[in-house]
Amino acid sequence: MISEFQEALLDTVGACPPTQIANNKYENVLENLDSGIMLFDSDGVLSFINVQMAKLLELPRSSLAGRNLMQILHLPELSRFKKKILRIYKETIFHRKRYHELIDEYGRHWLMTVTYGDQMDGDFLFSVKDVSDYKQIEQTAYQNDKLAMLGRISASIAHEIRNPLTAIRGFIQLLRPHLMELGRDEYARIILTEIDRANDIIYEFLNSSKPSAPQKTAVSVMGLLKEVVMLTESEALMKGCQIALDENNELMKVSIDVKQIKQVILNMIKNAMDAIESISGEREGCIDIHTVLEGSYVHICIEDNGLGMDHNTLSRLFDPFFTTKESGTGLGLAVSYRIIKNHGGFIHVDSKHGMGTQFKITLPVV
Template sequence: MISQYQESLLLPGRTYQSGPVDTTYEDVLENIDSGIMLFDEEGVISFVNKQMYGMLELTRHSLVGCTISHLLFNVRLSRFKKKQVLQSYKEMVYKGKSNYEFLDEYGRYWKVTLCCGEQMKGCYLFTVKEISDYKLIEQTAYQNDSLAMLGKLSASIAHEIRNPLTAIRGFIQLLHPHLQQLGKQEYGKIILAEIDRANDIIHEFLTSSKPSVPQVGMIPVSALLKEVVLLTESEALMKGCQINLHPFQEGDMMISGDVKQMKQVVLNMIRNAMEAVADRVDGLMGKIEVGAHKEGSEVRMFISDNGKGMDIRTLDRLFNPFFTTKENGTGLGLSVSDRIIKNHGGCISVSSRVNEGTHFVISLPLIH
């Protein structure tokens, strides 16, 4: 039985059969976990199993008897799926690749495999299978290899970076009496404090494969965010953007953790936001919103920007060690930040749209 829509797509003068798939095997093909689509020697779909037409969100009758051109003109096939069908066809039929992987609109990974040649007698057999679990295992293995490499490099890097910082610290201490005479001793204190913080950051970066135990203390969220915003305001103005600290409605919210590590996380995210808004091409003023609110038993600190945003592929790898979109980036900032927050019993979530901006949320347990 052929549907009216399918009938309009059939080629004149041809007799269509159910296809070369033996009925004894149809039940097996219907129940495997891969989608199957078979094109005959004339490029017409002769068999499709329920997994495949379920993936395409079409019916079997609207597919059997169609060519690839008819499939791409099917009004019921979504634009994204048309794009992936066409790309798979180009990569495998025209370029001769045996398989092709892609990411769908829901963030799932799929693998398309093509079987053709003499053994198929001119037919083309496409199979589609979800490989999200395999990708997760692959990414975990890559992350473990990256962390192992980081451990080997850490000793030499620490020596090269810390020596200049130690020299700078020593000279600033020697200049302290002169700064005191000029009434500028506060500058010396700020420089020493920032050098110490830089040393702490280097330590965290280089030991990210062996996360340190947080030095737990009570941290007022409002004081933490105010201090970080104060530290970054002048840098933001130089980069042509503005930082807005939202007023705190719930009073003084407290979290438990290492104040240096918490400061490092928020600073890293604000500086990432500054770079994102600096890359805008429309000339509009860059804005960064910082604040916190209570959500049940958690404190949720947020850092938002109206920068260039990120696509789904970038978001998917954002917290992987060594992954970076910056020309001179190390790819360690967000991976270290994610590890710090997890060590404190919290999590980091992120949402972003290209050319619209990015929104980070740091969720941590609230201390009463």
């Protein structure tokens, strides 16, 4: 036995032609895609828009359907998208470009695809998808490739420079007795000292560009941060800023190479001090350091109210040799990235120009 409702439903389905049922099914699929879809007919009128696209535009579909592109652009709610939409329209129509990559004000990456031509019977289909996760994976892989290349270059440089320096050092030592007879032993001493200094610089460069495997010990996160703050407080005061440490999660421990992680945190605090020094006089500088326990990970957050960074700087921040400082080497953050990665963690940066920066170091807890 079937209910009256089921009978009515079967009658309705039976009354619908197969084409109509198929169309309803396909339309339902389009409605529930995670990509935004817009379809303009040959007259340029919006004939279909799915739920996801309406959410992205933050407008009800009823206010968009049936309008042409110019009418849509004149909606006040879409004023912030106007320039981007016009640029996409120009590139599509005049340059036959079908794929467009956009970055919104929150740093998310969007891929827009335009489909038109004979297969669309004069219609234009626009689809928009959030590809931020794919971009992050791509950027991580690219970063790893660059760091591996940096390690190989460093090893090659160290080998090529150290060999002649060793030979020079040996010959100076052979000549030293003759220089002593001439009363010029000081020359030999200075040359040997400078050669040793050059060797030390090469060693530091090689060690920093290709950090050794971490020698881990279990330490208190808060104890480590207190020690780092103590080391940097006096320099911070000289640069006109205060360091505020939120002493919570006292018992939390991580298994780390203390020397390496201390190097990372010191580097980030010094970067924060430089960012604050560049806006001295505008406002009082402050560096806030706090920890957040989330599942089996701890986030060490270092936040400043300094100059901040634009998107172009952020996108290259961990590139080897990229620096915005006159006397910088561009290795500090690249090395920090690899150290944290070797510890099974990661670094996240959030910054806006003129509004400060937050570095978040994530490490697994013991």
